[in-house]
Amino acid sequence: MKAVQATRFGDPSVLTVAELPDPTPGPGQVAIDVTHAAVGLIDVYLRQGLYRDREGLPQPPYVPGLEVAGTVRALGEGVTGFAIGEHVVALSATGAGGYASVYVRDQAYVVSTEGHDIDPALAVAAVPNAIMAHVALTRAARMISGESVLIHGALGGFAAAFPGMARHLGASRVVGSVRGERTTTLPYDALVDSAQLPDEKFDIIVDPVGGAVRTRSLDLLAPLGRLLVVGNASGDWDHRIDSNAVWFGTVTVTGFNSGAYLPAHPEAIRPAAEAALAVVAWGHADTKIELLPFADAATAHERMERHEVDGRIVLTP
Known part of the structure; x- marks a missing residue:
């Protein structure tokens, strides 16, 4: 698969495009053919090494990225409710894996967008964040x-x-x-x-x-x-x-930190996802989106560091 790797902690130049083995889903997991991967400020912080000593967070070399959209590629043992080719979005609790053409995630963190007529670029830009906003407002606040x-x-x-x-x-x-x-x-x-x-x-x-x-x-x-x-x-x-x-x-x-809360409370994701899909489908999360190829991941991070981005930058393989 094609992927963006952070070869070490440091400035955006540590991000390079590489060919890596395709991951396969284990029990309870879903493999996704990624069409879009969102860039977040947390990706920048992780790449800079601000959280290098936090247990469970990625260490170089790793593939950044928390949020992806695409289609179901393969299903692990025991996975139900998804079909091959189905349009989905997924979010990570570890801060890794998203800037890749294939992504594997536990079923609980994968949400179908079928039937909602949401463009995949908007889906990855808005649905995962809307899920987290729902959990933050209802459970934390x-x-x-x-x-x-x-x-x-x-x-x-x-x-x-x-x-x-x-x-x-x-x-x-x-x-x-x-x-x-x-x-x-x-x-x-x-x-x-x-x-x-x-x-x-x-x-x-x-x-x-x-x-x-x-x-x-x-x-x-x-x-x-x-x-x-x-x-x-x-x-x-x-x-x-x-x-x-x-x-x-x-x-x-x-x-509220989703990486700390959601792994302990995955049951919060489904009701939040239902609300998120409704909000996005209604046009109430139509944020500005800019598409860049994986090769421009370093540029995306540079602009994030300079606070030059309103809305979301979304990477494509």
Whole structure:
């Protein structure tokens, strides 16, 4: 198979295209002929070596990539509910394997897109993130219908999954924060400049940005509001939350990392997938998508590092 390998930890130049043996599915696994593989900021962090000492995460040489779309190639022993040639998306819990023309994943992490008329590039760009947004909002933030939601980095790859899912779950108001003046077709009530955040209070704030934005968010939470931490795009790894501000504001700070949560709770994936497919099919997650070949994986990572991407970059074999 054709694959992009990270030959060592380092800058984007460590990504090279290689020919590797085709993997075969074991019991309970599905092999996928990959047509599209999404590029995420977590791919960049793993390649940089930020998590090199975390148990269970990939070590060089490895194939990056968490999310793929394609068709079922082969079924492992005991797999039911899928057919050869069926269109699917899949997500990884290990951060590896996606930038390849063949991908193998446990059945629980593979979702059929048949019958939903979703382009595979959009499927890989939006469905896995929408699944994670559903789990984050329902299980980590414990969102209920009628609550208001603020989403930072509103047009970023992961953040873009949250407004549609929040609408699906009954949000009364959904606001996004961005740098400068921007427009979008995502289902926000308003976009605001992250340098001039509004005075209104929110029940849930979704923060994939971190740093100073995270600190300011505490003042924007209503009593019993929840700050949902889902990333650190700012790169400010030394930032800390003032626990006294949490106490005085009567608020909660909760994190969500799918790589930590989903392996322990695979039962969360199916209901989240049903919601995700509905949100994407309705056009509520139509994020901007740019297609690049595997040979340009290093370019994709360079642009991610420079924060030059709105929406998703998707690689093709």
